[in-house]
Amino acid sequence: MLRSWIRSAAALAVVALVAAACGGNDSSSGGSSGSGSPTEIKVFAAASLTAAFNKIGQDYTAANPNTKVTFNFAGSQALATQIQQSAPADVFASADTTNMNKVRDLVGSPQNFASNLLEIIVAKGNPKAVKGLSDLSNPDLKVVLAAPDVPAGKYARQALDAQHVTVKPVSLEDNVKAVVTKVSLGEADAGIVYVTDVTAGSGKVEGVDIPNDQNVPATYPIATVKASSHQSQAQAFVDMVRSDQGQQVLKSFGFLPPPAS
Amino acid sequence: MTVTARRPRRRAATASARAGGPILLVVPALLAVGFLAIPLLGLLEQASWRNLLHELAQPQVLVALRLSLVCSLGAVAISLLIGVPLAFLLARVEFPGRNLVRALTTLPMVLPPVVGGVALLLAFGRRGLAGQWLDRAFGITLPFTTAGAILAEAFVAMPFLVITTEAGLRAMDRRYEDAAATLGAGRWTTFRRVTLPLIAPSLGAGAALCWARALGEFGATITFAGNLPGTTQTMPLAVYLALENDLQAAIALSLVLLVVSLAVLIAMRDRWFPTA
Numbered sequence: 001m002l003r004s005w006i007r008s009a010a011a012l013a014v015v016a017l018v019a020a021a022c023g024g025n026d027s028s029s030g031g032s033s034g035s036g037s038p039t040e041i042k043v044f045a046a047a048s049l050t051a052a053f054n055k056i057g058q059d060y061t062a063a064n065p066n067t068k069v070t071f072n073f074a075g076s077q078a079l080a081t082q083i084q085q086s087a088p089a090d091v092f093a094s095a096d097t098t099n100m101n102k103v104r105d106l107v108g109s110p111q112n113f114a115s116n117l118l119e120i121i122v123a124k125g126n127p128k129a130v131k132g133l134s135d136l137s138n139p140d141l142k143v144v145l146a147a148p149d150v151p152a153g154k155y156a157r158q159a160l161d162a163q164h165v166t167v168k169p170v171s172l173e174d175n176v177k178a179v180v181t182k183v184s185l186g187e188a189d190a191g192i193v194y195v196t197d198v199t200a201g202s203g204k205v206e207g208v209d210i211p212n213d214q215n216v217p218a219t220y221p222i223a224t225v226k227a228s229s230h231q232s233q234a235q236a237f238v239d240m241v242r243s244d245q246g247q248q249v250l251k252s253f254g255f256l257p258p259p260a261s
Numbered sequence: 262m263t264v265t266a267r268r269p270r271r272r273a274a275t276a277s278a279r280a281g282g283p284i285l286l287v288v289p290a291l292l293a294v295g296f297l298a299i300p301l302l303g304l305l306e307q308a309s310w311r312n313l314l315h316e317l318a319q320p321q322v323l324v325a326l327r328l329s330l331v332c333s334l335g336a337v338a339i340s341l342l343i344g345v346p347l348a349f350l351l352a353r354v355e356f357p358g359r360n361l362v363r364a365l366t367t368l369p370m371v372l373p374p375v376v377g378g379v380a381l382l383l384a385f386g387r388r389g390l391a392g393q394w395l396d397r398a399f400g401i402t403l404p405f406t407t408a409g410a411i412l413a414e415a416f417v418a419m420p421f422l423v424i425t426t427e428a429g430l431r432a433m434d435r436r437y438e439d440a441a442a443t444l445g446a447g448r449w450t451t452f453r454r455v456t457l458p459l460i461a462p463s464l465g466a467g468a469a470l471c472w473a474r475a476l477g478e479f480g481a482t483i484t485f486a487g488n489l490p491g492t493t494q495t496m497p498l499a500v501y502l503a504l505e506n507d508l509q510a511a512i513a514l515s516l517v518l519l520v521v522s523l524a525v526l527i528a529m530r531d532r533w534f535p536t537a
Contacts, residue, residue: 077505142405147488149506170405171487172494174502182487186388187404 040068041233042088044079046095046220047175048116048152048193051200052253053093053241059249060240067233075175076100077149083107083225090228091237093220095176095194096151100221110221112258113241114250116194117215118152118159120208121183121201128189130208133160136167136190144179144188145169152176155216156192163214180205194218196254219259304519308512316513324491325499326517329476332407332495336414336475337468340422344471345464348423352430363427370420377416378484385412385485409486410493414475422471429463430456466532473525477518 045053050073057069072079072089076099083089083103092107094100100110122130128141136143145167146153153172160167170188173179179191184204198207222241224234240246247257309316316322350356351363369377385392385403395401403409437459441451457464479497486493488502496514503511 075505081505081508142402144405144487147502149502169489170492171489173488174483182404185382185386187382187386187402187487 038066038068039230039233040070041090041228041230041237042070042072043091043093043237044072044074044083044087044089044225045091045093046076046079046151047073047177048095048196048218049073049093049220050177052196052250052255055249055253056241056246059245060237063240064233064236067230067236069237073175073177075146075150077102077151078174086227088227089225090230090234091222091224093222093241094151095218095220096154097219097221098154099151100223106227107223107225108235110223111238111242112219113222113246114220114255115258116196116218116220116255117212118155118192118210118218119195119198120210121180121191121193121198121205122189122208123183123186124204124206126206126208130190132208133163133165133210133214136160136192137165139168142170142187142189143167144171144173144182144191146176146179146193147172147174150175151218152179152193155218159192159210159214159216162216194254199254217256217259220255301519304512304515307508308516309509312509313513313516316510317517319510321490321499322510322514325494325496325514328407328410328491328494329496332410332414332482333418333472333475333478335411336418336478337422337472339411339415340419340471341468344419344423345426348426348430351423352427366423367420369417370424374417374478374480375484378413378481381413381416381481381485385409404485405487405489405493407486407492410482410495413481413485414478414495417478417481418471418475421474422467425463425467425470426460429460429467432463433459462532466529469525469529473522476521 043053043057050071053071053073057071060069061067072082072087074082076094076096079089079092080094080099080102083092083106092100092103093113094110095116097110100107120130120133120136122128130136130141135141145156148154148157150173152175171182173182176193176197179188179193180197180201182188183191184201190208192210195207198205222238224231224238228234241250251257317326347366351359351366382389382404384390385395387393387396387402387404392403395403403412433456437455438451441455446454476495477497478495479501482493482495483498483501488494488498490499494502496518500511500514500518503514
């Protein structure tokens with residue numbers, strides 16, 4: 001009852017808006033669809049891919065001068081939600097398979113293109129002498145993690161749980177880069193991020209390795225978005241990421257090859 | 262007809278001009294109303310009313326709600342404690358740089374809250390200008406604490422109280438104070454028995470505005486205080502994060518904030534829309 005009332009009210013309001021818009025600006029028709037203007041594809045990518053994808057984006061535009069690449073970097077869980085809400089994405093690169101699966105019906109077939117490992121991030125010089133995961137349970141240490149819905153947060157929790165380490169984080173950040181920020185600003189003493197984030201944030205931070213047997217590898221899948229109206233350009237970007245050239249860039253930023261399947 | 266129509270025609274022309282004016286206004290005004298109202302309708306339309314109570318009874322929702330109340334009321338308390346004296350000085354005392362101080366006080370109203378959060382971090386963070394001193398001298402660190410969240414909210418919300426109170430003080434008829442003084446009332450008695458009751462409506466409105474702004478604070482809070490349920494994750498932060506995995510919880514939280522905003526608006530209607 002209430003819902004149908006709201007619906008009709010909304011419909012009325014939309015009609016009023018459209019009518020007003022039609023009456024208001026006949027002059028604005030004909031807009032911006034110049035034929036020579038370059039295509040733009042929007043790549044929604046996990047925050048941890050920021051540096052590497054910016055480089056691949058440059059290479060892509062160099063190879064396809066008529067296609068411009070715009071990135072939306074955020075936590076994969078936020079990007080998946082945005083795609084579910086019909087955000088105009090052409091490509092989605094997630095830091096885990098869980099969030100890729102969340103949009104399974106909305107994307108083409110996902111392909112793994114990289115993997116990553118966790119590392120403890122501390123201030124330059126490691127003033128608190130953090131040696132491993134078990135040190136993070138020290139209550140005097142301000143530890144920041146990514147929120148449990150963020151892939152990095154989920155992996156970090158898996159790693160801590162496997163070692164039976166109980167951490168009381170002081171903040172659960174919305175994406176992995178925010179964890180790096182809090183440590184590089186000195187607000188937090190330690191955090192768990194990807195190896196690649198420590199590489200990218202070098203200068204103010206350094207990494208403490210997590211041994212392979214305690215680490216949780218992150219797998220990055222990429223897919224084109226079905227609703228995209230630039231399928232070929234989107235596929236070209238995916239191909240670029242998976243090409244030798246793209247893999248070389250990812251490697252230079254510290255990413256590992258995707259798990260052999 | 263054509264001969265005698267001179268006078269009526271002129272009258273008709275003015276009438277159509279009168280009617281034409283409103284149409285020029287009505288079209289953009291309708292756009293404005295639609296633009297402002299449709300998002301709210303969207304929120305209401307998507308809400309699952311049957312599950313609303315269930316969503317609101319989720320422990321994390323209650324925790325965020327409680328924390329929001331604590332933080333926003335804390336921010337109002339700080340604002341009353343130091344903002345009202347500031348309003349008095351600004352309204353009553355001529356001092357060099359008064360306009361500068363007023364501009365500075367108003368700045369957080371127009372500053373993007375995230376910028377406020379960054380500024381707070383660089384000032385009151387552990388390595389910040391004042392923060393490192395706080396840390397060394399008292400072992401106090403504000404980021405990631407509820408106190409930090411209160412501080413962030415107060416930073417953004419206090420100007421609303423200061424500005425409204427100052428306006429009330431300026432609009433007040435000071436002869437009542439003079440009369441009280443003539444009748445032998447001391448400064449404190451005059452303030453308590455005359456000034457305060459006279460500016461009470463401004464003070465109330467300022468506090469309500471300040472509270473509503475503090476309750477809705479997002480940018481400065483998440484930037485400065487971080488996000489931890491029960492400690493710094495206030496309602497707006499919970500809405501933002503819930504949106505990423507649980508749309509219905511986000512809507513339920515949003516509805517609570519919407520209701521609170523409406524309540525403030527209704528409580529303040531006489532003040533803000535005196536003719537209506």
